[in-house]
Amino acid sequence: MRIRVSPLILLVILVPSLAMAAIDEVTVQLKWIHQAQFAGFYTADREGSYQREGIDVTFLPGGVGIDVVSGISRGDVDFAVMGADSMLVARSRGIPLIAIATLYRINPFVLVAFADSGIHSPYDFVGRTVAITEGYNHIQFEMMMNQLDIGMTSINIIPYTYDDTAFLQGDVDVTVSFAAGSLLSLRQKTGDRPLRLFWPDDFGVHFYADTLVVHEQLAADRPDLVLRFLRATLAGHLRALQEPESAIDATMDYAHLQDRSLQYEMLRASIPLIHTGYDRIGWMRPEVWLDMAALLFDHDLLTEPIDVDAAFTLDFLKAVYEEDD
């Protein structure tokens, strides 16, 4: 179902006092455990952005065994942060979710080799051992090789075990890593020995990562709430980019057990993924959504071709940024 909300959003803009008459309690399911990956949300909370929008927010951490999709499809949570790929797959299974903004517009998924390994480009992967995770990352890798016309059979692919020992010992030539996560600890382990990174984004494989998702029903019934929540969330992300130190303070309110300096590094690594310099924070491009859907369909992850236009809406983003302009 295509959500048409613009007139209602206009109403909300024109009569903000009406929209904010009562406090709305909102629950947000995060994609992973509390960490700097979600610093923008924590900053919005700490600086009162949600409060100013009349929203009392609760963040639920994700983790192993927590199914983000079923939480939002059952209506247990109002908003969820999930991969754009997960959302498209859920949609093809008839779960009416809709993306309202993409927070990580560059996917942190990256392939890593030592700079002195003789691997200068993906063409050099041929005949080498590459450790890669199953699932969506595997698909992106396959697409990347396809773009370069490199046969998958020419590469020795082994599953990534979330342990970099084999790579550090030279048993694996290329390993998968995540820019705002495992790459930080990998760099600590490799010390001064330089690494070379290969980003699927550079090879025509554009895959949005952390995306803010709502149930279509909520977007249709409470467009005012969705708009206010998005407005506050984007304000929090902007503040986190302007003041990373205080964003880490906000993060530590939630991520008590994490190492502060590591969280700071994580945030610094995230900043270019959140905001590349093009477009506004959270903005989405229709052609990227179509590419993602086509790729997932190619790999039989979508049960049938979906109406990609209906999977995301720019209405809320436009409303937020038109207010600014």
Added chain:
Amino acid sequence: MRFWIRLTLLFVLVGLFPLLLLGLFSYRGGKDALIEEARSHALSISVLKEDALLEWMEGNAALLESVAARPLVVRLTEQLIHAKRGSDAWETAYQELLSDHLLPNRLSGIKDLSILHPATGQVLTSTNPVVEGTFRESEPFFLHGREQVFIDQPRYYVSQERLQIHIAAPIRLSEAAAIGVLTCHLDLEELGRIVRLTSGSHTSQDIYLINLSAMFVTEPKFGKGFVAHRMLNTVGADRVLARERGVEVYDDYRGIAVIGAFRWIESLSLGLLVETDWVEVVQPIRRLANVLIAGGAFMGVLVLLVAVVFGRSSVRPIHRFIAGTAEVGRGNLNFRFPIRGHGEVAQLGLSLNHMTENLEAITTSRDALNREVRARTAAEARLQETVSALRASETQFRLLTDASPVGVFIFQDMILKYVNPAFEIIFGYRPDELVDRLSLMDLTHPDNRQHAHEYISHCLAGTKDLPPFSYTGVRKDGDSIFCEALATSIDYNGAPALLGTIVDVTWRRQAETELRLKNRVYEGSIAANSIMDVDGVIRHVNPSFLRLWGYERDEEAVGKPISAFLADSDEATSFLNSLQEEGEWTGDFTALRQDGSTFISNGHASVILSDANELLGYQSANLDVTEQRLATTRLRRAKEITDSIIESLPGVFYQISKEGRFIRWNGTLEHVTGYSSDEISKMHPLDFFRDEDVDNIEEAIRRVYTHGRAEAVAGFINRWQESTPYLFTGALRTIDEVPYLIGMGTDISELKEIELQLRRSMDELTRSNQDLEQFAYVASHDLQEPLRMVASYTQLLEKRYKEQLDEDARDFIHYAVDGANRMQRLINDLLTYSRVQTRGRPFDVLDLNRALGIARANLASAINDSSSVVTHDELPSVYGDESQLVSLFQNLISNAIKFRGEHPPRIHLHTDEGADMWKISVADNGIGIHPDFHDRIFEIFQRLHTRSEYPGTGIGLALCRRIVERHGGNITVESSEGQGTTFRFTLPKLDKEAS
């Protein structure tokens, strides 16, 4: 505060104030000059930096363009693209391009020269091996670089882990499409160096660039790792991103106050900020301020010392003078103040000495005064003897006046000195309350006191033959009495006094007043009064009588018999007989005026008897009652007409009292209900209703008394308990100050039947509309989704398999996508059209000027692109749906732009005020419409031109007509080919809508 301290403070103030003022002005002046200089400096640096940046960027772009234009580069690129990767031809082209053309041009500032495939955006060869094989297919520099030289916005590249500004130039054979794209990115460190390089004298000067999102593009002086990882949040950033240029004082990214110049460089989409610490700018003037403060403090101490010494020496002689006056105060009259010099204190000393000498002399003459007092006491004793002699004479006078019935008084020095008992009785006082206590004025009414004063003055002056003075006196109990007084001047106890008499004339005055009033009543009465003798001859008449019977003077009426005043003279005899028998007579008669005209008079006459019961004559009082008698007749006739109207009314009529009693009703009520007149008079209105109708009618009756009127529909129950639907109306009417409910009930059985049929039709229509809406929804949703999928996946097909498809296949794909998009637009338009009625918002008062403003804003780019000029008269406010009226204006204006002629469109909105409607016209100078087509253009999907001539679905004007008609207006067109077009539409005026 002591005088010498005040004096000291004054000296300090006078000495230091000019010094402080001078210092302050110097400081302020110097500071302003420094700030102004820093502002100008920052501004000029920003201008110079912008020039330097543009020069550097454009130089690099020119270099790239020249490399791309080399024939050898073009040929080798063509070879690289078409040869198989790894083949000899490919290897040769790859190596030659790299070694001969790309690597030698890696000049300072230019990095990663690369050649990209024109279709896929893949990097074919590059001076940076790492980027080889990567894809740039969606980057603006690639997409634009295929057409022309293009400098992109800075963007962060995760693979390079840095922000880069890309420049791209097409590689092509003459004007043909690009066969490759040559790109490079600029070294931002070099850019940073160019930006930071200054000859400024301020060590804190900081110059840096930010991008559209306030992200640092070059490293600021006091930040590390800010580029691409930090967004600027300062006033300077806000101003520069608002595309402004200027200088301001604000806190920078460190939170330190700076004087910052900001400048937006449009062509590079970069913001330039030049900032200098405020503290450093004002440093020189702070040193001056320190010198001024130190000098000021020294001068202050010096002035204070001088002031203390001077102050103390000035007050010393004053202290000595104070000690001298204290000595005199203690009684030492021999003390003399020592005189030194000629100053003010010496003058004061001389005065003190003089005063002391005088004081000594006064003390000596006190004894002579005591002797004078004793001589005066002896003279007073002799005076007492003379007074005793006078008192003996006064006793004789009192014996005489005590017996007088007239009030006698002696009045001296505005107080009563003597009154006799008659005086006391007249005014109701006891003797001891008057003499030596009250004045004659106290016994005179305040209104007469002025005259009393004048009279007393005349008497005392000895004026002869004064008449008695009549005035109103006031008794002790407050009653007013009329008095007449007479007085003369006498010598009493050696001083002038008044001896006078007072008589109470109240009873006489009252009798006179009563007579005058009676006469005035008789003469002034509006009744025509007359007095006749025993023979019925008129002896006296009043002015009303003369007026009523048309006589001018008494003599004309007096002496005539009563019969002369009656139309029927025979009546006079029976009138007199009746009077003699009954003693009085009351009734109407026809009176005859002097001019022969008649009138109806109502009169009352009675006999006048003497004390001995002897008949003296008759008196009569008459009024002209002609009008009243005529009005009564008219009223009776009007009632007869009203009665017949009420009886002939088709419904039931009723007049009901507030207590619920039927006062008046028509025969229809009896006929319809079957109740008799007697029965109705005993019934309550609610007896004719049952169930919930009882409450409805009770409420309606209540509303008549609270709101003035009401109506209700209810079943009217007759005596056989049959119910008939009736519409009852009621209004509050006051008759003889008593409120009544008056109204009528009408049988609405037939109307009810019609309403029922109408409701069935409406239900049918609503269902039909819902079906239509459902169809519109199906059209929008179920048709649009597959259409979008056709379009999306056909595009994907083209993108994925572009290389495998030939030109025809690409054309077919283009047609398919175009067709799908067109159909989508048609469906959307159809939906919009159908929703004008079904999804329109409720009407509200809105300003058409605002609606037009929104429409113009929506069309801003079309208006600008076509150089259109849109003008309008002041538009009115109307009652309507704003979004639809915006759509109306938008369609009419975009129509005018679309069908423009050779000249830039000129569109004018004109307003005319009609009686009930606003007439608004939208006139343009476009290609016009042939009159044959004027009817067709408002039909849905009717087009006068092919799609290739003018794009569109042909729904715009149909939509306009539907919107105008929903608002209760109509739309017409006036046009002929080549003469422009004027659309005219009407909208109801506000007051009409309100009514």
